[in-house]
Structures are given as C-alpha cells and as structure tokens.
Amino acid sequence: MILLEARNIVKCYTAVPAVNGVTFSMEPGEVLGCLGPNGSGKSTIVRVLTGLIQPTSGEVFSGGANIQENLVAYREQLGYVPEEPDLYPFLSGWEYLELVGTLRGLPRAALKEKIGDMLELFSLSPAKYVNIGTYSKGMRQRILLIAALLHDPALLILDEPLSGLDVTSALITKNLIKSLGERGKAVFYCSHVLEVVEKVCTRVMILRQGKVLAYAASAEIQERAGQSSLEDSFVHLVDERDAVRTAQDIIYVMEAA
Ligand SMILES: Nc1ncnc2c1ncn2[C@@H]1O[C@H](COP(=O)(O)OP(=O)(O)OP(=O)(O)O)[C@@H](O)[C@H]1O
Numbered sequence: 001m002i003l004l005e006a007r008n009i010v011k012c013y014t015a016v017p018a019v020n021g022v023t024f025s026m027e028p029g030e031v032l033g034c035l036g037p038n039g040s041g042k043s044t045i046v047r048v049l050t051g052l053i054q055p056t057s058g059e060v061f062s063g064g065a066n067i068q069e070n071l072v073a074y075r076e077q078l079g080y081v082p083e084e085p086d087l088y089p090f091l092s093g094w095e096y097l098e099l100v101g102t103l104r105g106l107p108r109a110a111l112k113e114k115i116g117d118m119l120e121l122f123s124l125s126p127a128k129y130v131n132i133g134t135y136s137k138g139m140r141q142r143i144l145l146i147a148a149l150l151h152d153p154a155l156l157i158l159d160e161p162l163s164g165l166d167v168t169s170a171l172i173t174k175n176l177i178k179s180l181g182e183r184g185k186a187v188f189y190c191s192h193v194l195e196v197v198e199k200v201c202t203r204v205m206i207l208r209q210g211k212v213l214a215y216a217a218s219a220e221i222q223e224r225a226g227q228s229s230l231e232d233s234f235v236h237l238v239d240e241r242d243a244v245r246t247a248q249d250i251i252y253v254m255e256a257a
Pocket residue numbers: 013014018036037038039040041042043044045083
C-alpha cells in the first residue's frame with residue numbers, strides 16, 4: 001500500500017526551479033530521509049507534500065487521490081512539524097495543544113490526559129501554563145513535535161525536527177522517529193544531521209538544486225559512492241567545497257589588514 005506518492009514535482013518561485021522533477025513514494029513503515037544543502041528544495045517539497053503550496057507541475061497522491069482534491073481529509077492523517085516554530089506567543093503550551101487537539105476533533109477528556117502525559121514526557125510540565133512567547137527555541141520545537149503527534153497520524157512530515165533540541169531531547173526524538181516507522185507510520189524527515197538520518201531512515205533522498213542525486217537505502221548510497229559513511233557519500237555526491245580549506249580561507253580574509 002502506498003501512503004504518499006510524489007510524481008515529478010516541479011516548483012518554480014522564479015525562473016530557476018526550486019524543485020525540479022522529484023518523484024518518490026512512501027509505504028507504511030518507511031522513514032524517508034531528505035538531505036540536501038541549504039536552498040536545495042527540502043522545505044519546498046515539504047510545503048508541496050503538506051498541501052500548503054501547489055506545485056508548478058506534478059502531483060502528490062495519497063490513497064490513490066490527488067491531495068489537492070480533498071485537503072481536509074488528507075490532513076486528518078497528517079502530522080507536520082514545520083521548519084519555523086510559528087506558534088501563538090500569548091497562549092501557554094497547554095492552551096496551544098488543547099487548541100490543536102480540539103481542532104483535530106479529539107475527545108476532551110482523553111485529549112487532556114494525552115496533553116498532560118506528552119508535556120511530562122517532553123519535560124515541559126514546569127512550563128505548561130506559561131506563555132509560549134517566553135519559551136526557548138528547543139521548548140517551542142518540542143511543542144511542535146507534540147502537536148504533530150497528538151492525533152496519532154499515519155503520515156508524519158518533519159522539517160528539521162531536531163532543530164534547537166538539547167542532547168537528551170534530540171536523542172529521544174531520534175528514537176521516536178525510528179519507533180514511528182516500526183509502528184507502521186510513514187515519516188518524511190528532512191535533516192542536516194546525517195548521523196541520525198543514517199541510523200533511522202529506511203531510505204534516503206539527496207537533493208541538490210532541486211534535483212534528486214540519490215534515492216536509495218543509506219548503505220546502497222554509500223556502496224555506489226564508494227564511501228564508508230553517509231556523510232562522506234553526501235560530500236562526494238553533492239560536491240561541496242573542501243570544508244577545511246574553506247575555513248582556512250575565511251580566517252585568511254578575516255585577518256586581512
Ligand atoms: N517563498 C519563496 N519565494 C521565492 N523563493 C523561494 C521561496 N521559498 C524558497 N525559495 C527558494 O527556493 C529554493 C529552495 O528553498 P528551500 O527553503 O526549499 O530549501 P531548503 O533545502 O529547505 O534549505 P535549508 O536547508 O536552508 O532549510 C531556495 O533557492 C530559496 O531561495
């Protein structure tokens with residue numbers, strides 16, 4: 001069963017396509033890692049997959065139907081962690097989650113219990129009645145994660161979910177992503193943290209300038225690239241600049257009289 005399918009997605013904001021012919025499909029249990037340098041089109045794909053923007057061409061299918069035909073039904077089974085934690089600053093964490101859960105149609109008593117348990121598990125209980133505007137970046141990120149999980153969605157789309165998380169929260173989230181896959185969820189996971197992608201993803205898609213350079217299991221990508229880690233394969237495939245050399249050049253420019 002295919003839960004989500006992207007067919008030849010192209011998105012142009014300007015004359016240069018931000019996403020240029022991306023095709024993939026996801027079954028239940030798949031954790032698909034989406035990698036690529038800054039500006040390579042990851043978040044644009046995410047916005048197309050969530051239905052927030054329409055592709056210039058190409059289509060996204062879920063359950064055999066184009067998601068744009070019934071976005072409301074599609075979003076009922078979707079949990080989404082956006083790149084930017086845009087939350088209501090004058091709501092407390094508790095109030096925000098209650099709002100999200102209510103909009104999701106969760107029964108009141110069960111929702112309250114779930115929110116309480118989630119806040120506890122994400123170490124947010126002490127701040128649950130405090131306005132989100134005062135939360136640190138990592139605290140806001142944890143609220144976003146809870147909000148995406150509350151309704152037990154079949155499909156999760158996570159754009160840099162580890163962004164700003166402390167060591168323990170990042171470790172929990174890493175294990176959580178893996179477990180979601182094992183529980184039969186489909187997870188689309190954008191990240192720059194290659195070590196985590198290598199460990200939790202069933203398949204990996206590497207983008208450069210909106211195009212797919214590689215789309216396979218991490219081990220297969222490494223084998224084809226003739227490298228011993230996903231990080232080395234990434235650098236090899238994306239043809240990034242030599243990091244050590246560039247750092248030295250920056251110091252040279254900084255110290256120039
Ligand atoms: N709303 C927009 N209007 C115009 N151009 C945009 C817009 N959003 C993104 N772009 C451009 O599209 C390209 C892809 O951006 P995108 O945000 O998808 O990259 P990304 O892979 O998520 O990068 P990062 O790793 O920095 O999050 C970039 O060149 C960016 O400047």
